[in-house]
Amino acid sequence: MKILEASQLADLDSYSCKEQNISSWELMERAAGLAYEEIKTRLNSATQQIKVLAGPGNNGGDGLAIAYFLAQDGWDVDVFLVNFTSSRSPDNQKNLVRLKNQAKSNIRELTEDSELPEFTSEDLVIDAIFGVGLNRSMPEFVQKLARKHNGSASQCICIDVPSGMYLDQSPGEDEAVFQSDLILTFQTPKLPFYLPDYSGVVGEVKIIDIGLSQKRLSEISSELNLVDLSLAKKLYRPRPRFSHKGTYGHAVLIGGSELMLGSVILSSKSCMHSGVGKTSVLMPSRGHSALIQHLPEAMLVENASEDFISDQDLGFNADAIGIGIGIGTSEAALSALGAWLEKADCPLVIDADALNLIAEHITLKDKKRLRTLDGQVPKKSILTPHPGELRRLVGSWKDDFEKLNLIKDFSKQFDVIVLAKDAYSLCVYQDQVFVNSTGNSGMATAGSGDVLTGLLTGLLAQGYSSLNAAVLGMFLHGLAGDLAAEEMSEESLTASDIIRYFGDSFSKLKA
Numbered sequence: 001m002k003i004l005e006a007s008q009l010a011d012l013d014s015y016s017c018k019e020q021n022i023s024s025w026e027l028m029e030r031a032a033g034l035a036y037e038e039i040k041t042r043l044n045s046a047t048q049q050i051k052v053l054a055g056p057g058n059n060g061g062d063g064l065a066i067a068y069f070l071a072q073d074g075w076d077v078d079v080f081l082v083n084f085t086s087s088r089s090p091d092n093q094k095n096l097v098r099l100k101n102q103a104k105s106n107i108r109e110l111t112e113d114s115e116l117p118e119f120t121s122e123d124l125v126i127d128a129i130f131g132v133g134l135n136r137s138m139p140e141f142v143q144k145l146a147r148k149h150n151g152s153a154s155q156c157i158c159i160d161v162p163s164g165m166y167l168d169q170s171p172g173e174d175e176a177v178f179q180s181d182l183i184l185t186f187q188t189p190k191l192p193f194y195l196p197d198y199s200g201v202v203g204e205v206k207i208i209d210i211g212l213s214q215k216r217l218s219e220i221s222s223e224l225n226l227v228d229l230s231l232a233k234k235l236y237r238p239r240p241r242f243s244h245k246g247t248y249g250h251a252v253l254i255g256g257s258e259l260m261l262g263s264v265i266l267s268s269k270s271c272m273h274s275g276v277g278k279t280s281v282l283m284p285s286r287g288h289s290a291l292i293q294h295l296p297e298a299m300l301v302e303n304a305s306e307d308f309i310s311d312q313d314l315g316f317n318a319d320a321i322g323i324g325i326g327i328g329t330s331e332a333a334l335s336a337l338g339a340w341l342e343k344a345d346c347p348l349v350i351d352a353d354a355l356n357l358i359a360e361h362i363t364l365k366d367k368k369r370l371r372t373l374d375g376q377v378p379k380k381s382i383l384t385p386h387p388g389e390l391r392r393l394v395g396s397w398k399d400d401f402e403k404l405n406l407i408k409d410f411s412k413q414f415d416v417i418v419l420a421k422d423a424y425s426l427c428v429y430q431d432q433v434f435v436n437s438t439g440n441s442g443m444a445t446a447g448s449g450d451v452l453t454g455l456l457t458g459l460l461a462q463g464y465s466s467l468n469a470a471v472l473g474m475f476l477h478g479l480a481g482d483l484a485a486e487e488m489s490e491e492s493l494t495a496s497d498i499i500r501y502f503g504d505s506f507s508k509l510k511a
């Protein structure tokens with residue numbers, strides 16, 4: 001699903017009105033009506049009082065229409081006109097006149113000099129002060145209102161976006177943003193919903209289809225996408241009926257060191273469950289019997305060292321290699337990694353300590369090592385850093401938008417795909433950004449990343465392009481975690497459970 005910028009949203013709005021021969025007010029009426037239908041399903045006898053906070057722009061216009069519908073239905077509604085300017089958009093004005101004529105709700109004006117309303121646990125607050133039009137800090141009294149609301153126990157439904165949220169920047173340190181329990185957003189998801197800087201204010205998100213032009217939406221080029229089931233289904237390639245294990249590729253996992261042997265076993269197991277034909281494992285020889293015990297389907301590659309990975313020739317052509325899991329940062333690991341980066345002639349997934357080694361040798365600016373590592377990270381490799389590894393690779397950022405730009409620059413510089421793991425992982429290739437919609441906090445557990453690496457390596461070996469493998473694998477991994485958490489709760493989830501739900505996760509793609 002495309003994620004649009006404010007200017008693209010405005011273009012989509014006006015195009016849709018023309019295409020459908022409706023006025024902007026009629027579009028607002030439709031959007032507000034659909035939001036109201038959703039709100040209605042959430043009201044119950046415990047909802048004592050509804051407080052609608054409406055700004056003077058079109059977001060406020062939505063709020064005034066919702067207040068009208070609620071009052072028509074007999075709900076007790078207090079409307080606060082948050083008048084940070086004396087000018088009102090025409091559609092807002094029309095809705096205000098209608099609301100006043102209806103005479104069923106209490107309407108109060110709030111300006112800088114007004115006493116702010118109280119919010120209690122019995123209030124349902126509908127925040128319609130600012131929408132996607134916010135382009136500078138909210139006026140101080142509106143921020144005070146947000147802080148007062150955030151400090152209360154009231155419930156809050158934000159219309160389109162929480163007031164105070166920018167589409168293209170993080171809030172300043174002291175800037176207030178309305179904390180939402182639910183966001184009813186129109187037509188397309190908005191990027192900040194998925195960024196850590198806004199995590200404290202984003203509750204449940206419901207995307208409401210308000211019938212904007214699908215034709216125009218498909219024409220608008222957006223490099224930002226939310227990876228949902230329908231996008232994942234487009235990437236998935238069904239298995240041909242007439243096929244054999246050679247059809248699905250030969251994946252190799254290279255990982256492990258003296259005290260970190262489990263991770264590569266886990267990763268290999270994940271790879272084996274990804275649909276791949278064959279999985280071979282190159283790991284320290286002291287882990288060989290454990291691997292065979294836990295994963296008899298896997299094949300071992302001879303390894304010269306008991307404790308470290310080596311650059312032993314495979315003796316066959318690998319279709320994809322996953323490298324780095326548990327290798328440590330020793331000289332032995334560094335030298336084997338350097339050799340593999342140099343000789344690999346298939347797509348790579350690079351994870352964990354391999355990323356740390358690469359990062360170290362980029363930031364050290366040690367020319368010799370730069371040549372052996374950074375210069376030879378094969379193009380189109382998938383790098384899967386967690387936030388700490390990412391920082392080591394791309395440097396520090398002051399907010400999520402700067403982070404995104406750093407990742408894009410890095411991806412362009414080395415021509416690699418970066419899958420930045422987070423609550424909502426981001427998969428970035430040059431200027432294209434794919435935001436994951438699956439996953440949960442139960443997956444923040446040891447081994448979860450190893451499972452992702454195995455899955456990505458397996459998909460690559462099956463012939464998915466690097467970008468498609470990264471995007472699809474990210475989605476499937478999160479979905480498996482969600483399905484596992486549904487059954488067993490986030491708390492008890494382990495990395496092995498994620499693998500057990502791969503099957504259900506793939507099934508969703510075929511449904």
Ligand SMILES: NC(=O)C1=CN([C@@H]2O[C@H](COP(=O)(O)OP(=O)(O)OC[C@H]3O[C@@H](n4cnc5c(N)ncnc54)[C@H](OP(=O)(O)O)[C@@H]3O)[C@@H](O)[C@H]2O)[C@H](O)CC1
Pocket residue numbers: 009013027028031032055056057058059060061062084085089129130131132133134135136137138139159160161186187210212
């Ligand atoms: N298709 C849809 O998604 C529909 C969306 N609708 C709703 O419309 C809003 C967007 O409405 P808009 O009027 O463009 O913007 P806002 O209501 O968010 O803001 C109003 C104006 O306020 C000014 N502004 C911005 N920041 C500040 C600030 N910090 N202080 C004071 N004023 C500010 C700005 O105008 P300027 O000219 O002063 O820059 C805004 O334009 C969308 O979110 C939906 O809720 C429609 O209902 C139809 C369908």
Ligand SMILES: [K+]
Pocket residue numbers: 059127128129130131158159160161162163
């Ligand atoms: K709002």
